[in-house]
Amino acid sequence: MPTRAQINRWRRYLANERAEAALYRELARKKHGEEREILLALADSEARHEAFWREKLGEYVGFPRQPDLNTRFMGFMARRFGSVFTLALMQTAESRNPYVKDEDASSQIAADERIHAEVVRGLAARGRERMSGSFRAAVFGANDGLVSNLALVVGIMGSGVSSNLILLTGVSGLLAGALSMAAGEYVSVSSQKELLEASTPHPKAHTLLPALDVNANELALVYRARGMGEKEAAGKAQAEFSRMALEQAIGLEREDSPGGIDTWDSPSEVVGSPWTAAGSSFLFFAGGALIPIVPFLFGASPVLGAAIALALVSVALMFTGGVVGVLSGKPPWTRAIRQLTIGLGAAAITYLLGMAFGTAVG
Template identity: 60%
Template sequence: MDARLGHPVFWLTMPNAAPSQSDVRRWRKYLAAERAEAAVYRDLASRRSGEERDILLALADAEGRHEQHWINLLGNDVGHPRTGDLRTRFLGLLARRFGSVFVLALAQRAESRSPYEADNDATDAMAADERIHEEVVRALAARGRQRLSGTFRAAVFGANDGLVSNLALVLGISAAGVDNRIVLLTGIAGLLAGALSMGAGEYVSVRSQRELLDATTPSPVTGDSVPFLDVDANELALVYRARGMTVTEATAHAAEVIGGRSIAPALRPQDHEAVGSALGAAVSSFCFFASGAIIPVLPYLFGAQGLAAVVISAVLVGLALLGTGAIVGLLAGASPLKRALRQLAIGFGAAGVTYLLGLLFGVSAG
């Protein structure tokens, strides 16, 4: 039966002729991939509860239907169970160890690369399933992305700022031809100045945001006045209108509150995104910046000098930039390699400009 007619699909189609060896190998590969993907979803489900767990188990069941399709095609050629490809096995390892949003982001990308649309041996329903699976995993990953977006943004921004700004500072001073001790002191000073600036800025930012949000929270004393309002003449409806309700909605809600027909608080606080602790944000920003800014200084701390120190510093920072870029790509469900190379190009571009300026000033001074 055809899924396009609104009926269940039973994949019991058998090939008319004996399959070729290349067909058998391809079908076995698909079978192994479906089994591995189902295992990933079950592993993720074991670390979840409630609705997310049910959704992941449903995805595992769907992969099981696809698995059965390839078993039916293979018939007696199923052979011994094979392991999935390297990507799917890596996903399974992450799912068993972490079960994090990064695994869901990787799964989202894996679902988007399904080969079924271009393979005549896969049904249209299977190809459509994979497209739907991508959206389901995207929605699950979005929940996790939202939960860590603030911390993740601060971590990536702080670490990259420390990496690029201190590398640029160290390379610029080194290119000017100054003594190695001055380069080291400049790098440490840049680390401390930048980290303290980041921490202080984040503290002021979060503190100010909290104060602004507190100013919008309704006063509890005002809410206590509601029982004493005149039923026929009062301004409670104006409060609701000021908070975004239409005239009709505000009037009706005010009447319900005064008449005692509404059990909701008369003046509830507006919903605001949690901004966290100002001190905690300041400490985190300090640490994130310092963790990036220390890397360009490491070669000078261990006694490297001249061009060797510059090259080692650039290589270390390049590896760190590649790592942070890849993490951003994984979390976004995009290509980790492209994001890593973009991060590297931006960081080295900024550092390269200061290095050239340092060479220019060094030649001019000479």
């Protein structure tokens, strides 16, 4: 006869397994192809776990109960925001496997849950790859603006200047930082595009194949230069010459060669426009840097303005830290606290430096 503690724990497991099965089915409803099949398979597995706990409870199964708050939150995320954030949260949740240390759980269920964590990790990685890089740039750019301009505003306030001067300094920091970020992003994306273009085979390189000496096999050198071994390069070059000879024999002519040196080992990375990247960086940084100076735009005194700015920035830092945590598959709460600590720590240091500078000048 199970104890009251066991019954409560098993009922909680039952509710969580039922909710997780529904969660995976909800995510699968918005997918297609292989991802849908994987999510439905996970839902079936959770349903088997649900049946295990229902059978174990027997006559003590009781009325259906609510799952854990964390599971309900993930269900809300699945309904409202789709799979990227939800799978990132599920990756963390599946990694915290309560069955490992529970003697009432079978070893098979414990192993299933650990494997689920790896399956979800793979699905979450797919989502992160598909997620636009501009979204990540938005989070990190806004965070940079928050921390740097808060530190600047609090630091200049520590020197004992007026609200007008604090506002002027904050606006200057916003513009200087945003322009610097935009310029850096423009140079970075432009350089990346140039490097990729330099590594991309010439689009008309395949037109040289008919003029090459088949016996000398210069084409094999191209493949070897691109990383193939000597035998593999020779085989691929021979296959290319054979294909070309066959096409000539049947009178086939075409502009592009799908297997030739023009497309082999081409860089697959897609780089956006440097102007778009620069504009996005400017706006995201400026958006974050605007928050610390909002109180001073409305004429707040230095002390009151700093207090309001710290409160606003703290909320924003915890939000961006939580988002970073979710996207990286880590607990969002701990990442939010870390982000807050870093931001406020930087502000505290610059405030002390501002006080020291103001005292020295005075």
